[in-house]
Amino acid sequence: MHPTRIQVRATTGPATTPSLEDELVAAGPAVAADPGRAPAAVRRWLRTLWAVGAWLRGRHDAVADATSPAPPAPESPTWTRPAALPAPYRVSLEHWADALAAGGTALQGPLGLDRLHAQPSGVVLVRVTAHPLGDPAADVGGVVGDLARLQWYVEAAGHPAGTLQRLAAAFTTGYRGLPPDARLDESALRRAVALRVGHRAGEPAPPPGGDDDAAPVRALVERAWLLED
Numbered sequence: 148m149h150p151t152r153i154q155v156r157a158t159t160g161p162a163t164t165p166s167l168e169d170e171l172v173a174a175g176p177a178v179a180a181d182p183g184r185a186p187a188a189v190r191r192w193l194r195t196l197w198a199v200g201a202w203l204r205g206r207h208d209a210v211a212d213a214t215s216p217a218p219p220a221p222e223s224p225t226w227t228r229p230a231a232l233p234a235p236y237r238v239s240l241e242h243w244a245d246a247l248a249a250g251g252t253a254l255q256g257p258l259g260l261d262r263l264h265a266q267p268s269g270v271v272l273v274r275v276t277a278h279p280l281g282d283p284a285a286d287v288g289g290v291v292g293d294l295a296r297l298q299w300y301v302e303a304a305g306h307p308a309g310t311l312q313r314l315a316a317a318f319t320t321g322y323r324g325l326p327p328d329a330r331l332d333e334s335a336l337r338r339a340v341a342l343r344v345g346h347r348a349g350e351p352a353p354p355p356g357g358d359d360d361a362a363p364v365r366a367l368v369e370r371a372w373l374l375e376d
Contacts, residue, residue, distance in 0.1 A: 153194055154270045155202035162274060164267075167195065168260035168293060171314075172353045176306040179297065182313070189310055193317045195271055196290070199263060200321025202273070207283045231361040232345075236368045240345050243338040243371075247285055258286045259343065260293040283331055287322055288339025291315050292367075296344045299363035300352050337371035 165173070170192070174185060182189040232240075262274040294315045298308040323331060344367055348360045 152269070153198035155198050156270060156272055157275045158272045159275060162264045162272070164264045164272075166261045167192065167263040167265065168297075170265075171260065171297060171311075176301045176304060179301045179308050179310045180306040182310045189313075191265065192310075192314055195263070195265055196314050196318035197321035199271060199273065199290070200287075200318040200323075203258070203286060204322045204324070207286070231359065232348075232364060236365055239368055239372070240342060240364075243342055247282055247339075247342070258289040260290060260297075263290075282335075282339070284335035284339045285342075287319065287331060288336055289343050290318055291336065292340040292343025293347075294318075295340055295367060296347060296363060297353055299344075299366070303362070334371070334374035337367070337374060341367035341371050 170188070171179070174188065178185045178188070258273070258275075264272045264274065266272060294311050298311040298315075301308040301311065319331075320327065341364065345364045348364050350360075352360060
């Protein structure tokens, strides 16, 4: 897989093509379960996410190497909390969000599947905010969290989600490289994934849907707890 064959560009303009999230939702649980149902689309998604991961790593490296400080991110907004989320989970999410905000990262982050738009020309446009880069774990966690959210609803409906797992692996491998380096802290990434899914918990569930939007948040918070000191 060669990320250089796909050009990735940042843009602040409006989108003219569906987002990658729109494409995955439109493909439905059958494709999420069996990539053989749409092999060309799955190959394109894999290459796209690998390329975006490599592009994001390059942007983070450039910021880390810069001598001037990055501009501060906007104040972290109030995020939607599922009503059924028990207090210990809310406390952890609020603590993790405060830690990101203290480091200059807005909670919603600049990246997610909803901001990736593949063009017919092979270019991938990444819609960014005025402050497109934040904490590396938060930026990576936005995309991984969106994939985890889709995976949860697909599996909760009784379907396997092998395609979504492969897409997440392609993105993180594009970011970390081969062999993977340890610059992206796994504990921080798990917290960021839980925050992303928690931030979106009030939105309508993607097909095939589900009634408990707190369930994936609880599961991801518990997964993050496993790496807490």
